[in-house]
Amino acid sequence: MRFATYTANGESFYGAVADAGMIALNSAFPQWPTLLDAIRDGGLAALGRAAEGRDVTHREFAYQIPLPNAVRLLCVGVNFPDRNAEYKDGSEQPKHMSLFPRFLSGFAGHEQNLVRPPESHTLDYEGEVAVIIGKAGRRIAQDDAYDHIAALTLCNEGTIRDWVRHAKFNVTQGKNWDKSGSLGPWLVPFTDAAQLDEARILTRVNGEVRQDDYLSRMLFPIRRQIEYISTFMTLLPGDIIVTGTPTGAGARYDPPRYLKPGDVVEVEVAGIGVLRNGIEDEVL
Structure with a gap:
């Protein structure tokens, strides 16, 4: 089962993704005005049961990011072999992970264009898996960590590269340009460790594989x-x-291969889906 937030006829909905379109579920769960509310109440299984046997309600729609009202999003940087060496700064592999926040205004939904700003044409792609926390916790043991995941989605963690180094210890500027990245297309409930432990992530630009690795x-x-x-x-x-x-x-x-208008970026993980976005220049 897949769950998405989307717009149709000028209204916002959430629901289950079917082959022929969307099955809106808002009206069936007035206690959960948004998909985020359902996540907070552990309601994905109930949504799945409610979607069974229902007819498609929207065949024409536009994807939004799955949780547009999420409050906190943290990104992990430099987390695959050879990524540290890519920086060519002579540094040792870090002992602890790099973390930075992103804001939801920096993301577009599936099939929406990412925006290249006039201030810089160094818009870059980064294909990633995103996990959605479903159970609160502090000082969570690794053996218990997967029990706290509700769902999975995909991310193109797009970056304006030459703004990442505007300050000595801060990447926030380069990571938060409006609609420079994307999230989606939908949420897939997390039910099996193999969804992550055996996952292969691919990023393609105009059909050419640029990133290919295993989580x-x-x-x-x-x-x-x-x-x-x-x-x-x-x-x-x-x-x-x-x-x-x-x-x-x-x-x-x-030389660097930055994104330009007309390019199409796809991030794919089997069992989650394909997140696809075009590129356009910002209209001033």
Whole structure:
């Protein structure tokens, strides 16, 4: 079962994704005005049961990011073999994971265009898996970490590269341009460790594979991410962790291969789906 937030006829809905369109579920669950509310109440299974046997309600619609009202999103950086070497700064592999926040205004939904700003044409792609926390916890043990995940989705953690180094210890500027990245297309309930432990992530630009790796090769596995992050903050239902990108981003080519209008980026993980976005220049 897949769950999405979408718009149709000028209204916002959430519901189950069917082959022929969307099955709206808002009206069946007035206690959960948004998909985030359902996550917070552990309601994905109830949504799935309610969708069974229902007819498609919308055949024409536009995807939004799955949790547009989520409060907190943390990204893990430099988390695959060779990624540290890509920076060519002579530094040793870090002992602890790199973390930074992103804001939801920086993301577009599936099939929406990412926006390249006039201030910089160094828009880059980073294909990643994102996990949605479903159960609150503090100081969560690695053995228990997967019990705190409600769902999975995909992320193109798009970056304006030359704004990442505007300050000595801060990547926030380059990571939060409006609609520079994407989330989606939908949420897939997390039910089996194999969904992550055996996952292969691919990123394609105009059909060419640029990133190709397995989550099992992460330097800081997702269990460790949840343990580490929950050491300093209480993880809450609806929190999103974007777990890291493989080597192969456009900045690491010689010369760099940044995104330009007309390009199409796809992030794919079997069992989750394909997140697809075009590129356009910002209209001033």
